[in-house]
Amino acid sequence: MRGSDGMQEALFTVAKLEDFVPADHPLRPIRLLVNAALVRLNGLFNTIYADNGRASIAPEKLLRAMLIQVFFSVRSERQLMEQVRYNLLYRWFIGLAIDDEVWDHSTFSKNRDRLLEHAVVENFFTEVMTVADRQGLLxxxxxxxxxxxxxxWASHKSFARKDGGSDDANGGGSGRNAQANWKGKPRGNDTHASTTDPDSRLFRKSHNTAATLxxxxxxxxxxxxxxxxxxxxxxxxxxxxxxxxxxxxxxxxxxxxxxxxxxxxxxxxxxxxxxxxxxxxxxxxxxxxxxxxxxxxxxxxxxxxxxxxxxxxxxxxxxxxxxxxxxxxxxxxxxxIKRVDQHFKLTMTASNIVRMARILTLPPQGVAQ
Structure with missing residues (x-):
């Protein structure tokens, strides 16, 4: 008999996030390593946050969410918050219950900047290395x-003269996306800087590659x-x-x-x-x-x-x-440079965690997989 295409939801549903994550999912050993490092940061978190006032995003959940963004190549905080709303795997890893409200992306970004001010990512990196050292991996x-x-995150067109002059003469057009003409005009870090990201530098890796910011x-x-x-x-x-x-x-x-x-x-x-x-x-x-x-x-x-x-x-x-x-x-x-440094350190920490989880879950030599 052909089944019905209709859907009838139950009035009450009893389910745990733990039931939706397979026992052999690769995020399980990763989450154990992350939690082992976060426990050691409890003292630092106590000094960052006030004892009273409105509760903010838990720093442990904030760091786990930032790791999810790295692990799954989520391009922005806005997209991350959108996916956390419906992705049960993300909720389980971060520590959000099924019916917990997801944060606004602007709130998430402001709380992330607080971690930058107190070098939390650097300390998290150190604690992950401490876990690795205790396992004899280093x-x-x-x-x-x-x-x-x-x-x-800046284009060549933002690379303007520091003295306020213009290199766009005879380029044609107007507005923020005007045609530029740099032919025959020297452009270097001593005389020019990006108006979009002043910390970036024009550099090329070799003589056979183009210079980029x-x-x-x-x-x-x-x-x-x-x-x-x-x-x-x-x-x-x-x-x-x-x-x-x-x-x-x-x-x-x-x-x-x-x-x-x-x-x-x-x-x-x-x-x-x-x-x-x-x-x-x-x-x-x-x-x-x-x-x-x-x-x-x-x-x-x-x-x-x-x-x-x-x-x-x-x-x-x-x-x-x-x-x-x-x-x-x-x-x-x-x-x-501070935000880029934080992003780079977090990415290298995530790469370490993935490698550690793979090493620690490998079967001993001589044991069949």
Missing amino acids: SREHFSVDGTLIQA CYQGHVLMENRSGLVVSAVVTHADGKGERAAALAMLDRLPGRHLKTLGADKAYDLRDFVQACRQRRVTPHVASNVTHIGGSAIDGRTMRHSGYAASQVVRKRIEEHFGWGKTIGRIRQTVYRG
Whole structure:
């Protein structure tokens, strides 16, 4: 007999969000790791919020919602709030009951900015690394470093002269989208700045690529499990990668011997010498085409550890690739170096959590899956 196409809802329904999430869903181990890190932030949250007054969004739920935005490539807070209204998986992960009211997107954005003011994302990143360290996932001796470009949320047309002059002469047209004519006119960061995002810089990665308004994201990775132990965003310039690498090395605990794998961009005598002063052996790829030759000699390259570092360092690209395709850091939607830095750190934290969940849920060797 043909079934009826009608729908008759029951007057009362008894259901829990837990029943809608499969037992083997990949978000389950991820949520356990996130909650383990959030518990350690309870003291920080108590200092941020007042003891009385109107209750705001719980910071734990706010951070989980921000992670959902990264995990599922949700492009805006407005779209995130819309999807939380009907997506039971999102509600379960964030900690909202079925009948809980979803926040307005503007309220969500204002509360997110409060986390920026108190460096909550940085502390969350640290606590996730503490959880990883307790699980024995981190190396204390062997590291790798690399950087990537993050395209700014600004166009070339916003790159205007700092002295108030105009480069658009003979461009034709008028209005906010007027035709521009920059032919034969030098444009650089010393004389120009973006009116949309003044913190961005005009930069190109090589002579074969176009210059874009962008930032530089830098990552320091430990080599045992391939987890990011430090991440930072800086202005884009020719020295940013090496300066950020040294700054991240200075934040590593302990004065014991360490190794640092890196690509040819780090093969400069000043950087190699600075690493050695920090008791860090620079396992940097040799750039024999550089003027003056490579700063890495045979005494370093002859060891098997050097070859191992050169293989493992390429795993940083997995974090960059995941962040640009899933976390949407290829072109940031935020303006200002502080917000871009927060977005980059949160994305690298999410990448770490995904990797940790996969490592910790793998069956022991010799056990069939």
